[in-house]
Amino acid sequence: MSVAAVTLRSMSVPVSVSLAADTADEPVRRSRPALSPSRAADFKQCPLKYRLRAVDRIPEPPSRAAVRGTVVHAVLEDLFGLPAADRHPQRAAELVPGAWDRVRADRDDIDQLVAAGGPEALFEEVRRLVESYYELEDPTRFEPHALEERVEVDLAGEIPLRGFVDRIDVAPNGLLRVVDYKTGRAPGPLHEARALFQLKFYALMILRTRDIVPAQLRLIYLADKVLLTYAPDREELERFERILIALWQAILEAGRTGDFPPNRNAMCRFCDFQSLCPEFGGTPPPYPGWPQQDSAPVELGLPDVRPPEDV
Template identity: 50%
Template sequence: MSTELGVEAAEAPTRPLALSPSRAADFRRCALLYRFRAIDRLPETPSPAALRGTVVHAVLERLHALEPADRGPATARGLAAEVLDGLAPDERALLGADPGVEALLVRYHALEDPRAVVSEGRELLVEAELAGPDGSTPLRGVLDRLDAHAGGLTVVDYKSGAAPPVRRELRALFGVRFYALLLARTRGVVPTVRLLQLGDATTLTLRPTADELERFASVLRAVWSAIRRAAPTGDFRPRPGPGCASCAFRALCPAQGGTPPPYPGPPAPPAGPLSLPVPRPRTGEPT
């Protein structure tokens, strides 16, 4: 999940460089992809599916900001029309004549009744640091929704696609494990995490243990250490794989016969912490 609708990345404030679910996943997939997105911040045209997901997230954020009694399907359809009307012409054209948003909202209402939801926060920015032998690992994530109930806390994450096949389920749950770790570190409580897959109206529920989250924290520490080693010289190497076929940066990738732009250098002077501009949090991961 990315930037706020209508907000240019160039207007974004500067924050210290940190790991978010999306950027950590990028680095694990391909270090050069991470560089292009997090340091060079090269522009990307979103796919129709990604833009559709951004619209749905914006609608659900607005829906849950209303009083519970006002969160019915008709209200959601009206909010969807407002969000779609606010898109830039090229974004609206990308979605085509049928944006496909209404079908996703119908499936959302099949998964839960928003009038019964009690949320503590929506689009909630959460930051934490993991201590480690090589220094601290800063984490940053934006929770779609945080529900409070008698049994504790539940992080709710919306996905506009279908549930992943079993063989890819662990990878798909990377982001929600990240959110669970953030809550455990900042609240001292291990939350339940619900992944609402609007593409096929299914729900994945994860109830991690403290030990599982500590093992996951070790993975993030290793990712951060590798980023810190690569940042001074720009040694972010490509990792060819199946994702290359759909990568927006193929023409710039040496593994595909391209040439990367000159490395802009570490995102901050050597005397200070690594930092770079990041988009304002909206319906997704901050950089």
């Protein structure tokens, strides 16, 4: 596969203003429910899973895959912090221990995930994924506009959307590309809709914050070296906006009634909440109620660490 072109020649919509310029100094609002791509997907997949994650805030044990993905993201962020000429594969490999130290410092419950093989075994897994990145893009040939960008918008004036974007590129001709890294395998045809859902979510937030339709959105699947690209248009994003509005209304109604029914499906085998799910003989905890506007600070839409499906 050829290295991705960095001039974004196929793009057609210019951007003329910094995406972070007018929000970087504002305090992050954390006291009301919000919707992120992951939490929206949770509710669509299983309302009970959404409730246990977003309302009850029940801790989930970290997985090796999630920790590995977080370290890969940290390495790629550090890589783009270097001068372009220094972003070669050997230097990227050298960044892995430092990225691991930062991730480990933020979480005190992940040492057991590397106890058997030690951190070096994890480091080697991370290095292989980072090496794959070089077969898809050449990081020495462009400067990203933003890294790990937190994007927020109130949709329709009342639906708070939240999300982290791994990278935003602005081409010399002013065209915008949104990039997200994935350390899992690329989805097959039956599961591409979930990946496109996340891309459309990001595109809609950019549209509503800047009145710009991103010319390209790109998912980079490192495990099998696949690029998934999407070129949105305004009409499609407006239709997607109506879908999110309806989804949010359904979430609010569930929050009002406390009715978050389980939905048994193929993803249940990966769920950490089976012991609390009636479909598996469990009992959910008493419903704590929907958070009020003046409740203690919570962030229902954006978890503290990226869930496995986001890495």
